[in-house]
Amino acid sequence: MSLTDKLNWRYATKKFDSTKKIAADKLSTLLDAIQLSPSSYGLQHYRVIVVENAEVREKLKAAAYNQVQLTDASHVIVFAAETNINEEFVHEYIDHVAETRGVPRESLKGFEDVVVGSVNGRTPEQLLTWAQKQAYIALGILLSAASELEIDNCPMEGFDAAKFDEILGLKEKGLTATVIATVGYRASDDPYAGLVKVRRPKEELFIHI
Numbered sequence: 001m002s003l004t005d006k007l008n009w010r011y012a013t014k015k016f017d018s019t020k021k022i023a024a025d026k027l028s029t030l031l032d033a034i035q036l037s038p039s040s041y042g043l044q045h046y047r048v049i050v051v052e053n054a055e056v057r058e059k060l061k062a063a064a065y066n067q068v069q070l071t072d073a074s075h076v077i078v079f080a081a082e083t084n085i086n087e088e089f090v091h092e093y094i095d096h097v098a099e100t101r102g103v104p105r106e107s108l109k110g111f112e113d114v115v116v117g118s119v120n121g122r123t124p125e126q127l128l129t130w131a132q133k134q135a136y137i138a139l140g141i142l143l144s145a146a147s148e149l150e151i152d153n154c155p156m157e158g159f160d161a162a163k164f165d166e167i168l169g170l171k172e173k174g175l176t177a178t179v180i181a182t183v184g185y186r187a188s189d190d191p192y193a194g195l196v197k198v199r200r201p202k203e204e205l206f207i208h209i
């Protein structure tokens with residue numbers, strides 16, 4: 001099956017089979033895909049919480065309008081934006097680039113100045129929006145990777161971020177829950193699995209110039 005076939009196969013799963021768990025090697029592949037997601041300047045302005053614990057998931061479900069995917073999927077993946085993107089964050093990133101690539105830190109000074117300028121030129125609200133946008137890119141990559149492996153998935157925004165932050169202790173880590181994905185295997189009787197995809201027609205969606 002091509003990637004397009006897999007994207008046609010996937011759907012926002014409403015009912016997961018709670019008896020089916022994603023195998024460790026496949027979960028690891030999903031996390032690889034998230035780790036490899038591109039981000040602006042490579043800053044990776046978010047962290048990703050992988051929730052398996054049943055008690056925690058019960059609490060998350062209550063904070064997500066009781067959507068059953070929270071407890072029935074194999075795993076809940078929470079993309080949490082960094083709330084403290086600042087010069088220090090950039091300096092640490094540049095240290096990491098220098099170390100990883102084995103290049104002198106000074107050789108990255110020009111790049112560092114550009115990134116610091118980009119950070120300092122944004123208001124706190126803009127910094128958060130920027131970080132959250134990057135998290136959505138990682139979400140998209142996860143959905144594609146999961147579909148490629150025929151792991152069902154549901155992207156979800158229907159949750160109370162402040163409650164998630166509290167349950168997961170995100171505030172003290174300088175994070176805020178932005179978007180989540182539930183991943184696992186569809187229940188054989190999920191009525192949504194058979195629905196025809198509704199998408200804007202290509203002539204309307206795409207503007208060729």
Ligand SMILES: Cc1cc2nc3c(=O)[nH]c(=O)nc-3n(C[C@H](O)[C@H](O)[C@H](O)COP(=O)(O)O)c2cc1C
Binds near residue numbers: 011154179
């Ligand atoms: C950012 C985002 C948030 C979503 N939030 C929810 C949600 O909270 N609960 C849910 O059941 N589906 C949610 N969905 C799923 C969409 O309703 C679904 O992707 C859309 O209707 C298209 O259907 P398909 O994914 O089955 O092709 C969300 C999708 C996205 C991309």
